[in-house]
Every structure is written in C-alpha cells, then in structure tokens.
Amino acid sequence: MSSGEAGCIGARLQEARDRVFAGxxxxxxxxxxxxxxxxxxxxxxxxxxxxxxxxxxxxxxxxxxxxxxxxxxxxxxxxxxxxxxxxxxxxxxxxxxxxxxxxxxxxxxxxxxxxxxxxxxxxxxxxxxxxxxxxxxxxxxxxxxxxxxxxxxxxxxxLRNLTPDEAAAFLDARGVPRRTHDALLAFTGGHPLGLALAAAVAIQDEESTADWEPSRDVVETLLPQLIGEVPSPTHRRALEVCAHAYVTTETLLRAVLGDAAASTFAWLRGLPFVESARSGLFPHDVVRAALEADLRWRDPEGFAELHSRLRRHLFDRIRTVPESGMLPAVGEFMYLYRTDRYMSDFNSWRGEGELVLLPCEPADHPLVIALAAEVEGAESAELVRFWLGRQPEAFRVYRSTRSGESVGFSAWLRLTEPYGEDVDPVIAAAWKHARGTAPLRDGEHMAVSRFHVTSPGYPKVSPVEDLHQWRFVAEVARAGPRLGWSYIAIRAVEFWHPYLTSLGFDTTVDRPQVGEVRYMVFAWDWRAQPVWTWAEQKTRLMLAHVPGVPGTPDEAPAPTRPTELTVLSRPEFDAAVRDALRALGRPEKLAVNPLARSRLTVEHGVSLQDVLAQAVQALHKERSGEKYHRAVATTYLRGRTTQEAAAARLGLPFGTYRRHLVSGVERVCDALWRLEIHGADGDGHRSA
Known part of the structure; x- marks a missing residue:
C-alpha cells in the first residue's frame, strides 16, 4: 500500500471518528x-x-x-x-x-x-x-x-461517564432511535464503551421501544461482539475464569482446566479485549461484567462451581507463596467477593506494583516511630518503640516502589502470655476479653493486628489500606490451628465498623485509649470459627444473589457468623473423649458429644466414630502400643462389654488389663489433643 493510500484511509478513519465523537x-x-x-x-x-x-x-x-x-x-x-x-x-x-x-x-x-x-x-x-x-x-x-x-x-x-445530553448526542451520531435513548442510558449509565456496545444492538433491533431493556437476548447479542467466536466450551470456560478472577495465569487456569491450561492461556493472551499485566491477564471492564452476568444467568450452578474452585486454589496460594507474594494473593482471593457491597467499598484493588511489603529493618525504626507520632501521637509512638524492642519481627513496612519512601507500617504481635498488658492499653483489652470469653489453651497463642499506620497523603480507601487488611487475612491463613484469638485495633471506628461487622467480627466491651486516640478492638476466635468457615460463609452470601443456585435464597440474607465449633479446655476435652469411647455404637449419644462439633470432626469432614477408631488403631504404631491397642479396642470397638469380660477375653489379670486400658485411653486423648491443637500435618496447613 502506498503512503498516499494509507493517508487516505487514515483521513477517512478520522472523519468517521469525528462524526460520532460527542461530549x-x-x-x-x-x-x-x-x-x-x-x-x-x-x-x-x-x-x-x-x-x-x-x-x-x-x-x-x-x-x-x-x-x-x-x-x-x-x-x-x-x-x-x-x-x-x-x-x-x-x-x-x-x-x-x-x-x-x-x-x-x-x-x-x-x-x-x-x-x-x-x-x-x-x-x-x-x-x-x-x-x-x-x-x-x-x-x-x-x-x-x-x-x-x-x-x-x-x-x-x-474522566467521568457522559452526561445525559452528551450521551444523547453520542447515540444520535450512531443513529440510535430516540425512543430508546433513556433505556440505553439507564443500562449503561453513560459509560462510553457500554453505550457504543448497546447502541450497536439497539440499531439492529428495529422494534425497540421506550421500554427497551438489556434482556438476556441482548446480553447474548452483545457478548459475541465483545468476544467474537469462541472455539470450544473449554475456551469459554477459560474466558469465564478470566472474568471472575482478578488476574488469570496459566497456573490458575490449570486449577480449573487441567492440561488445557497452556493452550487456552495462549488463546486468551491474543484476544484484543484481554490485557496483560505483570501478574497475569485481565479482560476489559465491560467484557468482564458481561461475561459474569451471562454466566450467572445461563449456568448458576456452573458459576458456583467455578467460584468454589477458584476460592480453594487462591486460598491455598495465600498459605504457600513466599511472604513477598502473600498480600497480592490475598487481594486476588478477596476480589472473588467483589460483588459484596462492603468488600467493594473498602478494597480499592488498585496500585498494583505501587507498594511492596518489607521487613522492618533497624534502619527503618526511626522512620516508623516518626510516622506513628505524626499519625497517632507521641504516646502511640512510644508504644511502637516498645514493641519494636520486643517483637521487631512483627513489623512490616509498606514502601513506595516509585519513591522508595515508607508510606505505612503494621505489626502482627504474637502473644502466648500477657506480656505488655501493663504498658499497652490495647493489649490489656485483648487479654481481658480472651480471659473472660474463652481462654487460650496450652500450645495456643493470641495475635493482635496493631498499628495500621498510613501516611496522611493517602485516603481512607487506598492501596496502603488494602495492604493493612490483606496482611491480616494472610497472617490468619498462614498461622495454622494454634492461633486462638486475633484482635484488630481500629482508630477510624465510624468508617471501618460497618465493614468489619459485615465480616463477622465482634467488638470487645473496652475502648482503650492511647493519648488522645480511642480505639475499638474487634475480636475473632479462630478455634470456634476457622478461616475456612469464614470463606464458606462469604461464598454462601455471594451466591445468594444468584437465582438458581441450590440452597441459596433469591434475596441475600443478612450477614451472619458461621456455625461455631466447640472449644474445650484440656480437662473438658479428655472427658469428652472418654464419654465418646463409651458411646461408640450409639449414634444418638455421639451426636450430642461436644467433640461432634469440634475441629476434630467438622474441619476434617469425618465422623466422630471414625476419628476415635483411627486414634485407637494408631496405638499400634506407638512403642509398646500393641497391648494398649488390644485393651482399648476390645473394650470399646468390638461390641459393648464389661471390663471384666474384656479382661477375660484378653486372658489378662484384671489389674493388668485396667493398667493397659487406662494408659491406652490416655494415649488416645493425647493424640486427639495434638490433632485439635496442631492440626493434621503438624503445622495447621489445611485446604480451605
């Protein structure tokens, strides 16, 4: 093509653009x-x-x-x-x-x-x-x-959406019948690309009237214009993943599509409406919204299944990625719930690459203390100095990738004993609440999310505030079952209270004060309501907006806390184990045993009878465990019998039998207690 021809085509393109330009x-x-x-x-x-x-x-x-x-x-x-x-x-x-x-x-x-x-x-x-x-x-x-x-x-x-007058001029220039203007504007809100897409459909619909609305047929008409021809159902599923997830990687696709991930990722990457960022692919906003709306209507059960797969994969990523990647992983996980009003109001999901999370090195201490003094006052700065001297590893700094400046910091204090409660009123309030509600058990610890300090140059909803709350979720997800209570101390109570209560947090009675700043302390017992139950509850609330998903109403229920698990002290736990062993073979008795509502059974998805049977069988593997296994199994697993009959069946003197039985039951209690406190794999890592 000659340069003259190219110029001619360019001039015609510009003339067409000028003709439809409005506002x-x-x-x-x-x-x-x-x-x-x-x-x-x-x-x-x-x-x-x-x-x-x-x-x-x-x-x-x-x-x-x-x-x-x-x-x-x-x-x-x-x-x-x-x-x-x-x-x-x-x-x-x-x-x-x-x-x-x-x-x-x-x-x-x-x-x-x-x-x-x-x-x-x-x-x-x-x-x-x-x-x-x-x-x-x-x-x-x-x-x-x-x-x-x-x-x-x-x-x-x-740049904002077009005004009604500008939108009308926009539609006039495209030849859209006046009778449909108000309906199209109501559908798009004056969003230029949305207007252009809706206008293309309305022009083809010669029977469109003032009552025109974006029906399902219209969405189906719009989608092909947005995405073109889709080669297969697998490619369609890849598009739906891309629409629901914050960013899409080949790894994420593999969690849903298996071996088709590589080819579908390459296909997505070449689509004109899919953009590439450092962390993965994402579709244009209008394409994302149209694909989501279509899937929710067309296949609500498929939408629910897709969400569940992505939720499990992204939650596991939070626990397994290096620390440098854990906050972006939380952001991607939270994005799945963006249709929740409060989630979208209090998370910005912007500033990708703008901030990095770094350990607070000794060279950072003066800057952190100075920032605390500027934002929260001298008294709070002294508390920062106190905790930097005791738990420097708890502090993280948020640093701008552009300027290198520290623009915020937070601390995740891990406490096994009430150290510091005589110095820090927030810590004193947390310990008072824990003691009076459900004390920590041996091997458990408390965490306090403290000092969410942001440079005054940032608004209340900003990338720094995103990282504050995302760090909380990441620390809880990575803490394992030994985390008992967690607490968050918040200054801007009126602003953050609706969001945190929508997530299910309780507030403590005490409102500690540091200098002129008064805090509200929000609490969560992760033994009674583990993080995976929280994620499931948020999923149920979100899917309640999707008509057709079994088990969810058409109207979203009010936010509620998940069903609480039973949290027992060690004496109560041992008593429950002994009661459960005596009740084996009697389902009605096992059903009301406290262990039936404990982490042992609910979190692992197994019955109390199976948990006990596995623990008894495991006695085989212990040193000298065979004699304890025989005594416990004969007494409780092989039909109801008296202890005298069990001793006779084993051919043991009654005193010897009793020693073996008592020791065997104690070992079963010890094993189940370790499972309750430390989790199945010793570090509490579980699937969401």
Whole structure:
C-alpha cells in the first residue's frame, strides 16, 4: 500500500471518528487553550478514568486537533512499550528536541512505575512550548501536588461517564432511535464503551421501544461482539475464569482446566479485549461484567462451581507463596467477593506494583516511630518503640516502589502470655476479653493486628489500606490451628465498623485509649470459627444473589457468623473423649458429644466414630502400643462389654488389663489433643 493510500484511509478513519465523537467539551477546551498558548504555561495534562471511559478516543481527537494546528504529534502506547526509562526515552526522545511537539501517552497504567522518573527526570528536560497529555486508569500520585513547581504547569482531569445530553448526542451520531435513548442510558449509565456496545444492538433491533431493556437476548447479542467466536466450551470456560478472577495465569487456569491450561492461556493472551499485566491477564471492564452476568444467568450452578474452585486454589496460594507474594494473593482471593457491597467499598484493588511489603529493618525504626507520632501521637509512638524492642519481627513496612519512601507500617504481635498488658492499653483489652470469653489453651497463642499506620497523603480507601487488611487475612491463613484469638485495633471506628461487622467480627466491651486516640478492638476466635468457615460463609452470601443456585435464597440474607465449633479446655476435652469411647455404637449419644462439633470432626469432614477408631488403631504404631491397642479396642470397638469380660477375653489379670486400658485411653486423648491443637500435618496447613 502506498503512503498516499494509507493517508487516505487514515483521513477517512478520522472523519468517521469525528462524526460520532460527542461530549468532552471541557477537556477539549483545556487542550485547545494549551495548544494556543493561552493556558498560562500548561505543559502536562493528566487524564485518568476507568477502562472504557473514552481516554483513547479523546487522545485520538487531541492528535487530530494538534496536527490541524500545525503541531508535530508523538504518540506512545503504554501497552506496547517496556516499562523502563530506557525504553520510554527511546520511544519518545523526539519530543526532547522537536519544536513545539505534542506528546500523547496512552494506557499509562501499564507503565505507572515510571511516574516518578517521568515527572522528575524526563519531563523537566522538555523544551518550552512542548505539550504532554498522559492518559491512564490511575490518578496521578501525590508528588505532582506536593511539588509547587508543577502547580502551574500540570492539570489533572478525571474522566467521568457522559452526561445525559452528551450521551444523547453520542447515540444520535450512531443513529440510535430516540425512543430508546433513556433505556440505553439507564443500562449503561453513560459509560462510553457500554453505550457504543448497546447502541450497536439497539440499531439492529428495529422494534425497540421506550421500554427497551438489556434482556438476556441482548446480553447474548452483545457478548459475541465483545468476544467474537469462541472455539470450544473449554475456551469459554477459560474466558469465564478470566472474568471472575482478578488476574488469570496459566497456573490458575490449570486449577480449573487441567492440561488445557497452556493452550487456552495462549488463546486468551491474543484476544484484543484481554490485557496483560505483570501478574497475569485481565479482560476489559465491560467484557468482564458481561461475561459474569451471562454466566450467572445461563449456568448458576456452573458459576458456583467455578467460584468454589477458584476460592480453594487462591486460598491455598495465600498459605504457600513466599511472604513477598502473600498480600497480592490475598487481594486476588478477596476480589472473588467483589460483588459484596462492603468488600467493594473498602478494597480499592488498585496500585498494583505501587507498594511492596518489607521487613522492618533497624534502619527503618526511626522512620516508623516518626510516622506513628505524626499519625497517632507521641504516646502511640512510644508504644511502637516498645514493641519494636520486643517483637521487631512483627513489623512490616509498606514502601513506595516509585519513591522508595515508607508510606505505612503494621505489626502482627504474637502473644502466648500477657506480656505488655501493663504498658499497652490495647493489649490489656485483648487479654481481658480472651480471659473472660474463652481462654487460650496450652500450645495456643493470641495475635493482635496493631498499628495500621498510613501516611496522611493517602485516603481512607487506598492501596496502603488494602495492604493493612490483606496482611491480616494472610497472617490468619498462614498461622495454622494454634492461633486462638486475633484482635484488630481500629482508630477510624465510624468508617471501618460497618465493614468489619459485615465480616463477622465482634467488638470487645473496652475502648482503650492511647493519648488522645480511642480505639475499638474487634475480636475473632479462630478455634470456634476457622478461616475456612469464614470463606464458606462469604461464598454462601455471594451466591445468594444468584437465582438458581441450590440452597441459596433469591434475596441475600443478612450477614451472619458461621456455625461455631466447640472449644474445650484440656480437662473438658479428655472427658469428652472418654464419654465418646463409651458411646461408640450409639449414634444418638455421639451426636450430642461436644467433640461432634469440634475441629476434630467438622474441619476434617469425618465422623466422630471414625476419628476415635483411627486414634485407637494408631496405638499400634506407638512403642509398646500393641497391648494398649488390644485393651482399648476390645473394650470399646468390638461390641459393648464389661471390663471384666474384656479382661477375660484378653486372658489378662484384671489389674493388668485396667493398667493397659487406662494408659491406652490416655494415649488416645493425647493424640486427639495434638490433632485439635496442631492440626493434621503438624503445622495447621489445611485446604480451605
């Protein structure tokens, strides 16, 4: 094709785009003023907004207007460049030497890690008269605002949905009948890409009326336009995984599709509406929403099964990944529950790659103490100093990957005895609650999630706050069954209380105060309600919104706590084991035994009778265990009998038999207690 033909096609493309372009008058006014030199030295225009909001279309319009004004235009796409300073400068170096060049940077979220370098190193070298437009999903970081030098040179614009008038013009330009405008706007909310997709359907539906609504047929019509032809049901399932998960990797696909994971991942990677990030693949927002809605309607049981598989896989990842990856793993797990109102309100799921979790090294201590003093006061800073001296390994620092600054920290204090309760009022409140409710048993410990300190430059819902709560989930998931109570001390009670209570946390009676700051302490007994029961309960609540899933109502029930397990002291536990042995063969008696509602049975999914039988059989493996096994098995497993008859059957003097029986039962109690406290594999790692 000749350059002339290419130019002709390009001109026709631009003419078609201009013809259907609608809205964005304010943004165009800012850009035109900057082009004309009337914007008081404006050098950088930063556009941000969610996917499909029209950033790329607006940039194309900017490019056309800049060329019409006689300016050279340089376009950089964050999707196709390597996110390194060297690669970016190679792509955009012409703007450093050109005369009044306009640089347009699209999809900046793909190279967001370059933001500090771009602001402080690259843009400062631009000649006067150059104009830069940055478009991405994330708002600019606080460095632009804090630097007075950029105050007069940079303007930030958050792109929103089109107004009703702009949306009407948008639909008019595409030939959509006026009678359907209100319905289409109600369906899309003015989202440009959603409007474009809905408009394409409405135009084809000649019988559409003012009562038009996005029926299931419409969704089915939209989806092929979004995703094209799907080669097989396996590929369709891969798309559904991609829509439900935060990001999709080949490993995640393998958990659902087995050996088909590699081929389907490669297929997903090549789709035009699927984007790649460092951590995996994800679909465009509108595609994700359409696929989810279609699957929930078309195959509610399949949706429930998919969610359960992903939940199990992602929960296991939290427990098994290295510490550096545990918080992203929690974020991916929590994203499965994003349709829960509170989950989406209090998790931002943004800032990927913006922060890293690091151990708090001695060199970090002065910064951590200073940040605590700035945010919570001098008294709290002294408590940070106290715990840094006792449990420095409990502290983690959240560090910006852009600036290297520490922007927050938290502590996960692990306590087996009431050390520090005479110093820290929060710790005193936690111990008081544990003693008065369900004391720790030998071998168990308490954890206190303490000092959720965030730099004042971040809002209440932000990447730092995400990491605070995600660390809590990660520490609980990785702690194993020896974790008894956990506590969270919260300052902004009015803000966080609805979220934490929606998750099932109780509050302690005491409201400890440190300096001028008063805390609310939220508690959870993980022995009575393990983390896997919490995940199951959140799943039930989420699936309650999916009509057609067996066992779930059409209306979501109010948040409730999962069924509590029985937590017994050691004397109560041993008594329950002895009662259960005597009740073997009598199901009605075993059903009311406390062990039938304990971690021994419920968490392992086995009956109390089987648990006891396995423990008795295991006596064989112990040193000199055969004689104890024979005494216990003959007495309790081989039919109801008297102890005298059991001794006679074994051919033992009654005194010898009694010694063997008592020792055997004690060993069974010991073995089951170890299982109760330490878990099946010794470190408490269980599947969710």
């Amino acid at each position: 964005r008058a304010a943004e165009l006014g800012i850009f035109r003023s900057a082009l004309a030199g009337d914007a008081k030295g404006l050098a950088v225009l930063y556009l941000h907004g969610p996917g499909g909001i029209g950033k790329s279309m607006l940039l194309r319009r900017f490019a056309a207007e800049a060329r019409a004004a006689g300016r050279d235009v340089l376009e950089v796409d964050g999707r196709i460049i390597e996110p390194t300073p060297e690669a970016f400068e190679t792509e955009a170096d012409a703007v450093l030497t050109g005369d009044r060049v306009v640089l347009l940077i699209d999809t900046f979220e793909r190279c967001q890690g370059l933001e500090g370098w771009l602001r402080d190193r690259f843009l400062t070298r631009l000649p006067v008269g150059a104009l830069v437009v940055i478009a991405g999903r994330q708002a600019p970081d606080a460095g632009w605002t804090y630097d007075p030098g950029w105050a007069g040179l940079m303007r930030t614009v958050a």
